[in-house]
Amino acid sequence: MTPAPAVLAGPALWPAQAHVPSVLGRQLVIERGQGCYIWTVDGKKLFDATAGLWHANIGHSRPELARAAADQMNKLETYHIFGRFVNDQALDLAERLAALSPISDSKVILNSGGSDAIDVACKLARRHWQREGRTTKTVILSRQYAYHGLHAFGTSIGGLDFNREGYGTESLVPETARIPLHDLEATAAIISEIGADNIAALVTEPVQGTGGVHPPREGYLNGLAELCKANDILLILDEVITGFGRTGTMFAAERFGITPDLLTFAKGVTSGYAPLGGVLVSPRIWQPFYLDDAATPIFRHGATYAGHATAAAVAMANLDILEREGLVERVKDLECQLEEALQDIASRRPSVSEVRVYGLLAGIALDDRYDAVAVTDLLIDRGFVVRPLRGNTLQLSPPFVTTDDELLALVGAIDDTLAEQEQR
Template identity: 90%
Template sequence: MTSVPAVLAGPALWPAQAHVPSVLGRQLVIERGQGSYIWTADGKKLFDATAGLWHANIGHSRPELADAAADQMTKLETYHIFGRFTNDQALALAERLAAMSPIPDPKVILNSGGSDAIDVACKLARRHWQREGRTTKTVILSREFAYHGLHAFGTSIGGLDFNREGYGTESLVPETARIPLHDLDATAAIIAEIGAENIAALVTEPVQGTGGVHPPQEGYLTGLAELCRDNDILLILDEVITGFGRTGTMFGAERFGVTPDLLTLAKGVTSGYAPLGGVLVSPRIWQPFYLDGDDTPVFRHGATYAGHATAAAVAMANLDILEREGLVERVKDLESLLDTALRDMASRRVSVDEVRVCGLLAGIALTDEYDAVAVTDALIDRGFVVRPLRGNTLQLSPPFITTDDELRTLVAAIDDTLAGEEQK
């Protein structure tokens, strides 16, 4: 009988976003969490400096959210929102999101997460122009190094090339193109080359996350919005990471002074306690689908769990905590502390090339002589979770409930770890 190589006899669960042989046998099995900390199955306590995947804004294991889910499930776990049907929790959450939206008078499309939201937003942008009779406007632009999830549209518009590779074509959805990270003149040239009459929308994160934590340069987002207006291109803001306080305002759109046509949200709306995402839609786009008439068009969106009642109830409880505990305002204080501490550290560390901070988001770009993956592993051994990103960058995005002392301790641990790497 032929023996099976050990690497092929691992757990049944296929690791996400992983070079599988590199992680098998090294996986950290997370068993519980509390506040800003998580524990592995073998009892190791770790400070969660990434808030999971950017989402655990209110911290882990808050009983208020468990209670909200249990209360809702014992009344109605969910009911779909197709056609004439809806449910009270989806209605209530949509009203609340509309009231806090940076887009005036929006409609709210609910779904199950950020990748869902991106797919819906890109489809709706194309549907908008088809309905307008401008049928050549199909191309979706996105930025170099961008990450917009891994559904078909998210994969296609990703600015991280490795996420688009291996599927037989350059892009799963063919009508996509990339623009540079910060260069408005080059972007204008690309628009002219493709032709504004062929471009449906431009998608951007206010602060680029997975691409290496890149805040926008001064005036960049307002300039990008102006380019979109001048060329009649819809602006889609991907606020899956930045929404609900991560930049020190409820949405990044507010911090940077832009009003998009569509805005995608997820992660922070429930702080990860339930899978939920959505799209805020401007009147320009939603009104024609609401006008009374036999020829009123239909936008074919929706999935089984769109407007999931329990997820919506959890989101409402999460938003209550953000407001009651002043956590969005707290992010502003933590940003100042984090920025000062990281820049002080960087002034001493030859291993640090650049520090980028916006709200409670930070990227520490290391010089080429040092390996962000190795530093990440060393920090886990010290009891801190950070994440290596593109550009040899360490990602920090701790929960909003992080204390000043915890933030200082985190930076000190990074400083000590880098000092050790420099001495090797």
């Protein structure tokens, strides 16, 4: 079939994660932001209830971060951290992150984002077992509906089937498998079937994001950690969304009381002001690569912008704001208000089948008679950006600087929109 002329004449930019013919001609071109709001080029003001892609934690256009970037660029934009070389900003940021880490005595691998971090963590897990001489331990497990980015490893371990389809094989990187969303007994059976001696690691989000905002059931993550420990499987916690306060603690690992072997982060480390991500690595993993011996192996990680000096300086300024303004603690207050307000809607609206809230993350699952995509479009017309996710779910993840009144206005707009839909 030949593309329509309007599609052929569209912008040069290929839109991400989009059915292209459906979005061309309907794209919202964002030109500026301030606090919790963004503006389109034609002047429409929108409350950013998704914080971009879960990342604008301190709000948009904070001058402190612009100054941090400019000051650093005027001194040194960046220098790589390969071999003997390192830059002072990467060193300082790594020390600060290690001090915040839920993993004691961790080392920090820096890169450019969450997908990078997942690739590095999965490679490091497999490298660990090869170095240990347990060469059969190669399989990476992940959960149903999981999202871990779209690099090769992230695509391969994704629990959203549509992200893995169309590449000629079931898994771009071989030797991956999925476990159920919440079922520990079924997970234990899968581990037994594959064989623990064949499994390198299990990757999980503490609270699933793109899969529909699924907090874990009571005791689930602790049980998963125990299964990993009992079967000598590395636990990789994907905190790309939840890290740096999104669940009301600096890392969700603290709130759930678990200690992973590896922890990936991105988004909230800079609040999206610069592309930066990384991996926190436990001593069990890093120490053998630090031995003072000619036979000590090298872990071949690193990219041009790993430890980018300007990105690191921006991250430091972002962390300063989180601490100075008490924004992680603020998330706890907003969580309580959001939970109460959304449960009230759920109790009154037949259009809502379930509400899931954890920290400043919320999913509103709609009854199948109502379309989440259509509802998000109507909310944009009202001045609010929410996002449709798998499971006919509306995603909410507003910035930490959201006021009580703004939160109530968001919930009120959702309530009014659903009420109109129910009357049709």
